Amino acid sequence: MPPAGDLGRLEVDVKHKSFAAASGGKLHVLQGLVLSLGGGEVGALVGPSGCGKTTLLRIIAGLDRDYEGSIGLPDHGRLGVVFQEPRLLPWRTLEQNVRLAAPEASDATLIALFRALGLEAHRHLFPGELSLGLARRAALARAFAIEPDLLLLDEPFVSLDDALAARLRDELAELVTRRPVTTLLVTHNVDEAIGLANRLFFLSDSPTRVVAEVPIARPRERRTPEELAALRAEIARKLGQT
Amino acid sequence: MAVRIVSFALLIAAWSVGSQLAGQRMLPDPQAVALMMFEEARSGALAFNLGATLARVAVAFVLAMVVGSIIGLVMGRYRIADRFGDPWLVVLLNLPALVIIVLAYVWAGLTETAAIAAVALNKLPIAAVTVREGARALDRGLDDMAQVFRMSAWTRMRHVVLPQLAPYLAAAARSGLSLVWKIVLIVELLGRPNGVGFEIGVAFQLFDVTKILTYALAFTAVMLVIETFVVQPLERHASRWRPRTA
Numbered sequence: 497m498p499p500a501g502d503l504g505r506l507e508v509d510v511k512h513k514s515f516a517a518a519s520g521g522k523l524h525v526l527q528g529l530v531l532s533l534g535g536g537e538v539g540a541l542v543g544p545s546g547c548g549k550t551t552l553l554r555i556i557a558g559l560d561r562d563y564e565g566s567i568g569l570p571d572h573g574r575l576g577v578v579f580q581e582p583r584l585l586p587w588r589t590l591e592q593n594v595r596l597a598a599p600e601a602s603d604a605t606l607i608a609l610f611r612a613l614g615l616e617a618h619r620h621l622f623p624g625e626l627s628l629g630l631a632r633r634a635a636l637a638r639a640f641a642i643e644p645d646l647l648l649l650d651e652p653f654v655s656l657d658d659a660l661a662a663r664l665r666d667e668l669a670e671l672v673t674r675r676p677v678t679t680l681l682v683t684h685n686v687d688e689a690i691g692l693a694n695r696l697f698f699l700s701d702s703p704t705r706v707v708a709e710v711p712i713a714r715p716r717e718r719r720t721p722e723e724l725a726a727l728r729a730e731i732a733r734k735l736g737q738t
Numbered sequence: 739m740a741v742r743i744v745s746f747a748l749l750i751a752a753w754s755v756g757s758q759l760a761g762q763r764m765l766p767d768p769q770a771v772a773l774m775m776f777e778e779a780r781s782g783a784l785a786f787n788l789g790a791t792l793a794r795v796a797v798a799f800v801l802a803m804v805v806g807s808i809i810g811l812v813m814g815r816y817r818i819a820d821r822f823g824d825p826w827l828v829v830l831l832n833l834p835a836l837v838i839i840v841l842a843y844v845w846a847g848l849t850e851t852a853a854i855a856a857v858a859l860n861k862l863p864i865a866a867v868t869v870r871e872g873a874r875a876l877d878r879g880l881d882d883m884a885q886v887f888r889m890s891a892w893t894r895m896r897h898v899v900l901p902q903l904a905p906y907l908a909a910a911a912r913s914g915l916s917l918v919w920k921i922v923l924i925v926e927l928l929g930r931p932n933g934v935g936f937e938i939g940v941a942f943q944l945f946d947v948t949k950i951l952t953y954a955l956a957f958t959a960v961m962l963v964i965e966t967f968v969v970q971p972l973e974r975h976a977s978r979w980r981p982r983t984a
């Protein structure tokens with residue numbers, strides 16, 4: 497366990513979250529969802545589509561205050577968010593998009609970031625001129641540029657081809673290694689979760705809660721196929737128990 | 739371009755023919771109007787009256803756009819404001835321009851303030867309704883983004899909200915400009931001692947069709963120039979980020 501007084505700690509305790517359904521009645525999305533992450537840890541949320549992962553991230557980000565429970569953010573609570581869609585301002589260039597979100601970032605920081613994400617040549621393009629992969633990277637650059645205390649990533653690599661997703665995953669791993677930040681990542685992909693996270697949280701169908709938590713030793717390291725298979729087996733066993 | 743020139747030449751020709759048929763008194767020929775325009779320009783009357791009218795158009799237009807846009811934005815964003823303001827807008831929208839003008843002159847006297855307020859009030863509800871439409875269509879996702887990254891109110895307005903409203907503001911401005919200058923003429927006719935509307939009113943009493951056409955054409959030309967060299971370039975600038983359609 498991380499020491500008490502861990503400044504980067506994230507504590508999530510959502511007792512209940514529901515939406516009013518259009519047909520009347522209530523849609524119970526989250527129920528007794530508890531999880532915590534130590535400072536600098538990367539957590540991965542893995543769960544079925546529509547179970548409420550985006551809803552949970554919105555609650556953590558303070559965008560949705562209509563829930564029962566409490567959220568303890570890391571100190572200072574500067575947030576970097578990569579939404580499920582890139583959400584860039586179409587009428588501003590890539591570089592302007594990053595600078596508007598992070599007005600305090602120095603030129604040196606931005607240059608380093610753009611270089612790490614392979615965006616240098618595209619800084620002056622408008623989002624409409626970017627491929628989805630580039631737009632996703634721009635959203636990553638924006639989230640890192642503000643030097644966040646908490647990073648929330650909502651399926652940042654979905655609908656990219658495998659090779660590109662793998663490259664971006666490596667770039668992300670590199671960025672969080674270089675500047676550790678408490679990170680919560682949503683994904684459908686168990687391999688992606690194993691490859692990036694210290695801690696996996698498996699979610700049930702809604703009303704959603706955490707059904708299994710799997711800590712990962714030596715995250716973000718190359719693994720042999722045997723090790724990967726062993727990890728998957730362990731995950732399957734834990735999920736089977738619940 | 740060639741098509742436009744041919745079309746314009748045809749218009750002038752039709753005018754000449756019409757003038758032959760109807761007689762100089764009913765419809766003076768183009769030369770007569772050109773001559774009168776030249777003389778009014780030389781005496782300074784044309785510039786003076788055009789200037790007075792343009793100044794009124796400008797002030798009323800800016801006033802209506804600014805106030806109307808703010809009202810529209812607030813109504814589009816906040817349900818309560820929308821419910822509260824909607825009946826007012828409906829009343830204003832359906833009040834004939836003439837009623838607003840006459841009431842303004844009755845209540846505030848035949849003053850410049852009354853004239854401009856009357857014009858602005860005529861235009862304001864249309865601007866508000868158009869901008870409200872835009873405010874309702876604002877992208878929630880970008881709002882969330884701006885909030886998460888803690889953008890300042892100014893940054894949000896300048897970089898997130900206004901670019902989304904730009905097409906609606908442009909539409910309001912475009913329809914607004916043509917509406918405002920037409921109403922300004924009526925306001926001048928009814929209660930101002932100068933301006934294009936006043937001159938046309940005098941010409942009407944003297945049955946001086948040449949003068950009416952002179953002022954009408956001069957003023958239309960000025961508005962066309964403003965449309966071509968101010969409104970259109972602004973629109974192009976505001977939409978420069980849109981990928982070109984083939």
Ligand SMILES: Nc1ncnc2c1ncn2[C@@H]1O[C@H](COP(=O)(O)OP(=O)(O)OP(=O)(O)O)[C@@H](O)[C@H]1O
Pocket residue numbers: 515516517523525544545546547548549550551552580
């Ligand atoms: N504003 C809303 N009003 C009503 N229902 C909502 C709203 N937002 C989400 N929901 C519902 O809540 C549930 C969870 O949605 P959410 O977007 O959080 O799922 P998700 O796990 O992120 O799904 P995906 O993996 O497909 O992105 C869904 O059933 C969705 O229909």
Ligand SMILES: [Mg+2]
Pocket residue numbers: 549550551580650
């Ligand atoms: Mg989602």
